[in-house]
Amino acid sequence: MRNQDVKDEAEDMNDGRATASSDRTEATDGTEATTSADAAEAAGGVTARVPAKVNVQLAVGGLRPDGFHGLANVFLAVGLYDEVTASPAGAPGVRLTVSGRDTRHVPLDDGNLAARAARLLAERHGRAPDVALHIAKDIPVAGGMAGGSADAAGALLACDALWGTRTPQSELRALAAELGSDVPFSLVGGAALGQGRGELLTPLEVGGTFHWVFAIADGGLSTPSVYRECDRLRVAAGTGADADSVPEPRPSQPLLDALRTGDAAALAASLTNDLQAAAVSLRPSLTDTLTTGSSAGALAALVSGSGPTCAFLAADAESAEAVAAALNASGHCRTARTTTAPAPGATLL
Numbered sequence: 001m002r003n004q005d006v007k008d009e010a011e012d013m014n015d016g017r018a019t020a021s022s023d024r025t026e027a028t029d030g031t032e033a034t035t036s037a038d039a040a041e042a043a044g045g046v047t048a049r050v051p052a053k054v055n056v057q058l059a060v061g062g063l064r065p066d067g068f069h070g071l072a073n074v075f076l077a078v079g080l081y082d083e084v085t086a087s088p089a090g091a092p093g094v095r096l097t098v099s100g101r102d103t104r105h106v107p108l109d110d111g112n113l114a115a116r117a118a119r120l121l122a123e124r125h126g127r128a129p130d131v132a133l134h135i136a137k138d139i140p141v142a143g144g145m146a147g148g149s150a151d152a153a154g155a156l157l158a159c160d161a162l163w164g165t166r167t168p169q170s171e172l173r174a175l176a177a178e179l180g181s182d183v184p185f186s187l188v189g190g191a192a193l194g195q196g197r198g199e200l201l202t203p204l205e206v207g208g209t210f211h212w213v214f215a216i217a218d219g220g221l222s223t224p225s226v227y228r229e230c231d232r233l234r235v236a237a238g239t240g241a242d243a244d245s246v247p248e249p250r251p252s253q254p255l256l257d258a259l260r261t262g263d264a265a266a267l268a269a270s271l272t273n274d275l276q277a278a279a280v281s282l283r284p285s286l287t288d289t290l291t292t293g294s295s296a297g298a299l300a301a302l303v304s305g306s307g308p309t310c311a312f313l314a315a316d317a318e319s320a321e322a323v324a325a326a327l328n329a330s331g332h333c334r335t336a337r338t339t340t341a342p343a344p345g346a347t348l349l
Contacts, residue, residue, distance in 0.1 A: 044087065045087030045134070046159075047086075048084050048085075048347065049154070049349055050186050051078060051079065051081055051345065053150075053185060053186070053305075054075075054214075055075060055076075055304065057270070058073055058305065059251070059272065060275060063243065070196070070243070071195065071196070071197060072195060072251045073193070073195070074252075074259075075191060075194055076206075076210070076341045076342055077189040077341060077342050077345060078339050078340070078341040079339040080139050080337065082100075082137055082147060084114060084133060085133070086118070086132070086133055086158035089132045091130075092128065095131070096108050100136050102141035106137065117153070117175070117179055120156075121155075124167070127165075131163075133159075140216045140309050142221065143304065143309035144304040144308065146186060148180075149179075149180050149183045149185075149186045152179045152183045153183050153186035156172055156346075157172070158348070169187075173201075184199050188203065190345065193251050204256060207261045209340050210341045211264070211340055212338070212341060214304065214309055214311055215292075215312070217283070217289070217309060217334060218334050221307045226275050226278045226282065227275070234246065254270045265299060267299075268313050273304075275307070276303040283308050286310060288332045289332040292326055296325075296327070300313045314338075
């Protein structure tokens with residue numbers, strides 16, 4: 001991933017402009033915004049549901065001359081979802097509304113990945129990008145779970161259906177890769193190995209259901225900042241941070257085998273995240289969160305992606321509830337949520 005890239009959770013770069021419980025509306029083309037938070041669904045729109053993700057392996061190579069890091073990134077889609085509704089626009093341009101969790105951190109300008117996705121698809125088909133998009137947020141914002149990428153994938157799928165452009169899946173994935181490294185996986189879901197910048201996907205077999213707990217932190221972490229800190233820590237350790245100094249990242253065969261067989265204990269023993277040390281360096285309080293979940297019986301604990309959300313793998317649903325209860329009682333996170341994996345990718349409702 002390139003350090004200068006906009007964070008896949010692009011919402012984290014805007015400061016608060018509304019309370020968390022409010023619905024927010026803005027036109028991204030400079031025209032006056034008039035659409036209410038419920039208008040998209042009322043206008044006979046098309047809705048896509050898109051999942052969050054956890055990286056069960058995130059192996060980060062050295063910084064390449066092109067500014068990117070090579071990755072071996074094993075994605076697993078989890079059952080926390082945003083919904084993106086595309087409706088006919090009452091005015092030219094992309095018009096964007098948002099409701100749900102943490103809306104104050106979601107940009108409603110040209111930086112929003114869903115708006116960029118709509119424009120990119122319209123450009124691909126030589127049509128005007130006239131659409132009203134409404135995002136119902138449930139994926140944590142700027143939490144390392146690809147909420148912004150999920151919204152971009154949802155916008156691609158919903159706009160394609162609304163406009164009747166019938167874009168082949170291969171082309172949708174290519175467009176998704178232009179938007180960000182995590183966007184293609186948000187389209188396909190399930191489990192996949194991401195290589196290159198993470199956008200080159202190989203589907204993976206999953207042999208069972210895995211139980212997860214996610215501890216949601218207050219505030220977010222900027223993905224570019226976490227990658228820069230990863231590079232800084234490598235230099236400080238004397239190993240170097242460039243591509244010639246860091247081994248080429250490769251997927252873990254024991255981890256792939258654990259996914260295939262549905263073995264939670266084996267998966268727990270194989271979870272890795274090369275960005276975890278950097279995230280903890282920038283947010284030392286994450287150590288307390290990780291310790292709390294582990295002490296409550298989680299099979300394994302790790303920072304999700306670039307953080308600051310922490311992920312805990314549990315043996316079963318009962319254990320997951322116990323871990324979540326301990327985290328909620330600890331005061332070390334804003335809230336803890338349980339769910340399962342794998343989950344399907346972007347789906348029209």
